[in-house]
Amino acid sequence: METVTLHNISKTYGKGATPALKDVSFSVNKGELFGLIGPDGAGKSTIFRILTTLLLADEGTATVGGLDVVKDYHRIRSSVGYMPGRFSLYQDLTIEENLTFFATLFGTTVAANYELIKDIYRQIAPFKDRRAGKLSGGMKQKLALCCALVHKPEVLFLDEPTTGVDAVSRREFWDMLQQLKQQGITIVVSTPYMDEARRCERIALIQAGSILSIDTPDAIINAYPGQLYALKAAHIPHLLNDVRGFEGVGQCYAAGEYLHMVFRSGSEEHLLAFLEGKGHKDIILKKIKPDIEDCFIRLLTTTHQ
């Protein structure tokens, strides 16, 4: 069953501006953990604002929980949880006061749905009398998640919950989402970090207002055409320059410790001989499986050319 649907949604902010969304369509199944993966300015927040009925699309239709985002906006608002990109709780209320406030707003109590937030709330409960403005990034994020969950929403919208949060807190946050998923909540989450795509069941890769690809992370990776290689040598910046000057190589870019590259026409032997001729030492060239970032780069560069 589809809990969230978008049909041909387009949106432009102001006349003559670049469109924020161009003909976007996708759907999210009930109980699914769905990721919108893309950089700043891709249109992720605009999608969230349309789905949470805070913004009207110029064209297209969308539904949440079977309800139309325009006609039934009132009912949608009480059945979804939304954590916007910018921290938007009351800085001068304490943890406990914020949570009680949001529960009351939705006509419920913290006790009524405590089961749902228990595991997350426990981690910040020792500081419940501290004002939200005085919390660390990781704690603010946990409180915001509790507030978005306190009325037991059918669908949870999380707009870049892990941006600006360090690698340790990011990992913990994704563990929390997996646990929430176990409880049957549909989750739509966005992130600019490609490595987080793996934690979602299905993902949409989005750039400049258009969806580049939608599928499971595995299927997107398996759809990568051709063979990807990892390459390294003693001096990486020089290596990158030289490889880009070798005609038989298609794309080549830095990817952590190695360079990632594909052949257009050349062979492994030719490239190795070429690089040795350029004086490179300790060369390693090996076949590898692409990750989501490789797929994203390929989609970006092929659609732009």
Place this chain on the structure above:
Amino acid sequence: MNERAIVCKGLTKRFGDFIAVNNISFDVDQGEIFGFLGANGAGKTTAMRMLCGLSYPTSGEAAVAGYNVFKQQEAIKRNIGYMSQKFSLYESLTVKENIRFYGGVYGLSDRQLKEKGDELITQLGMENEVKKMVGSLPLGWKQKLAFSVAIIHQPRIVFLDEPTGGVDPVTRRQFWDLIYAAAEKGITIFVTTHYMDEAEYCNRISIMVDGRIDALDTPANLKQQFRATSMDEVFYALARSAKRSAD
């Protein structure tokens, strides 16, 4: 000319009882790409502020571009460049106006401004954007422009505070091409990032935990030391032990 871009011994900053930066020591060579990592609240920003001459250390000593952080703050500011994800350029000035403004602040003559400005525009391939407001450019372009402007006065060191946050993967790599090119010209790069693949692009990396530097080495040596296959694992192993968390 001093061969070390940064020399830092026992640098400490206290705010009341809180020790934000706790006795850190390290050197950065001229032309090196130095990654300055740490979890939120580990003390990175406080340390960087001291090195940029924006805040006095409580104790310890440090020299940046050969200038003392206690006595020569103004000389430090003239010899470094700085850019961050948050503060970079003026959105309501055009590309050309921003270049003029920053070049002027850094004391470039009109002739230098013209030469450097043209060179920068060509290098970035922004000939058609010169008269556009910076606010109308995509984030990736802004960040590339901000970096080029931050080194327009040929500083000995440039401090980059999360320069690629939220930028798409292709532009992120173009940004690192610019960093490599600057390092080749001898500019020292001091960079913070939350992207662990970018940590691999650095010559050496330090990782701060609770105000201390708990690890400092090349990416390859750190991975070996922590028996890890990626920098992500190294970072996780260290940062997980942190006792404090703050912004």
